[in-house]
Amino acid sequence: MYQYDHYDQAMVDTRVEEFRDQTRRRIEGTLAEENFRPLRLQNGLYLQLHAYMLRVAVPYGTLSSRQMRMLGDIADKYDRGYGHFTTRQNIQYNWIKLEDAPDILADLASVEMHAIQTSGNCIRNISSDQYAGAAADEIVDPRPYAELLRQWSSFHPEFLHLPRKFKIAVIASDTDRAAMKLHDIGIQLVRNDKGEIGAAFYVGGGMGRTPMIAPLINPFVPIDQLITYSEACLRVYNRYGRRDNKYKARIKILVHELGKDEYTRQVEAEFAHLLSQGLEPPLAELERIKAHFVDPPFEEGLPDDLDLGDPDFALWVKSNTVAHRRPGYVVANVSLKPVGGIPGDASADQIRLMADLARDYSFDELRVTHAQNIVFPHVRKADLYTLWQKLDAADLATANLDSIGDIIACPGLDYCSLANARSIPVAQKISERFAARDRLETLGELKLKISGCINACGHHHAGHIGILGVDRKGVENYQLLLGGCEGADTSLGQITGPGFSEDGIVDAVEKATDVYLAQRQDGERFLDTYRRVGMAPFKEALYG
């Protein structure tokens, strides 16, 4: 894992003092709320329906057990004893007092963490593949490149007042586990035929009210020009992104309106100019960062088999674990989606328990996933049963990864000042409706995602089944979408037709799954069947 040197530490410590000063001026009244707002947002502090919400950055989703423990302690000390893991691999606290915020940032800085640029119209926390460093299919570990970009994007003086927020994801395998093409910039690390690493740049994707899949603008940016090319992409956006309408301000609209070719031409011209400006850190800096991400001391010659005699354990292994690139090890996922629970929530005690388990069974490392779950990336198969028992005792062993129970949901109208409808109760009802184990198993992989408004924080466009909450004449109403997907074969879901009531949407989801079960052919997932048969039979069942 990356560890701060004295420079990195001084940067976050300085940020804490800056924010303490800004908060003091706000409370004293010399800093107007209008001008404080963008400053607090760039420190992750939102004013929500009931209180301030603080969003803490988890760069590329990677945490040490010491950091995870601090997240649990903060939940107890400053919040109501729980935290909420987000689709950006971050964690949010929903009940924060403004005057406590500088102290929370100081506590975070003591474990090399921060809330820098987790909100606001700036470059946000860089996200990545949650299985980085463990996945069997990656060509390199993407995290050193993400860390290089983290440092470049932190306090970047030119790009702190962009037209709108800006999200970057970095992956290094063909299987996209980070919804890379639905980011403002998606970077896939690739190898050319000379064996050199480079970066494929996909620019102008996003969800929100106008979902778009990012087009490829450059298939191979040499790795020693990664920062300069990123700077060129951002400068063109900062200068020409729309500022007249916040709903048309994301880079996807600029790329769409200019056209991919014209946007690319402008980026290449800016890039040619910037190459002479000495912006690129030396490769020695990338090597320095890479040294922090060397393999943990994996053991050789471990047995590669598991005793699956306990049927509950066997079920969890089947649904929640993934192949590791080293024999004798496995990647274990903790679902934060217990039946009827709030997706992504964990109590302070659960967070601290996961910290302890990572220390004991996963080389001190955890990951947060964009599906709002937690990963133990490097577990010895010999330890897996013990790990599972300890998770199970803390209600953390729900066996539903990537099933219809593993719902992504935004906080919705229960917390969020932007929302039009509640997301959490719908997620809870669907989770309960499909709780029976055989139903989950029968339905297989089925990604269901719920957003409480068109800003799409719950990624409803990318759900095999998506649900969008809207306000219809003062009543919460839920639209159903089918066929979205965030993987390498990214697609956007299509709306089925008129929306449903809160209970009606749960019935509608069940009808859609009935159509799938009736129509599916051998081995097809819900998404595969939908793609083959199209919308018509689903519409017939829903509205016929």
Add this chain to the structure above:
Amino acid sequence: MVEAQYRFRDDEPVADPAVTVDSFGEQSNAAAVRLEPGDDARDLLPYLDRLRLVEVNFPSFGDGRGYSSARILREAGYEGELRAVGAVFVDQLSHLRRCGFDSFAPEVALDPVDAENAFNRWPDVYQATTDGRTPIWARRHPGGNRG
């Protein structure tokens, strides 16, 4: 011309009024120009040798186009005065300095203590710009190979 509250230069301030970018090209004796956010700073590049003051207007706190305008001028070798005017507040000062601004004319005068703190806030910086500061990556690798 707008009076600067802070000026980090030793030369005599330009007394001429700043003209718009549109009219600047035709006025061969003009030495001061005012850039609005929608103007293209690169339109000024043919005239850098006679330019002595560029005012960059910030109509609102959140409009960040002026940061790019400033860097483009400095990257092209402009050495005259670069003045941030309009909605310029304490918490932008260090970033504006990094982008090449060397004078500041806020529409509402800044608290001197707060401004002093802001100018001196960051002991180090992560990025290379034309402001002459050594980025952290270069401090980590003195004499190292440039990417």
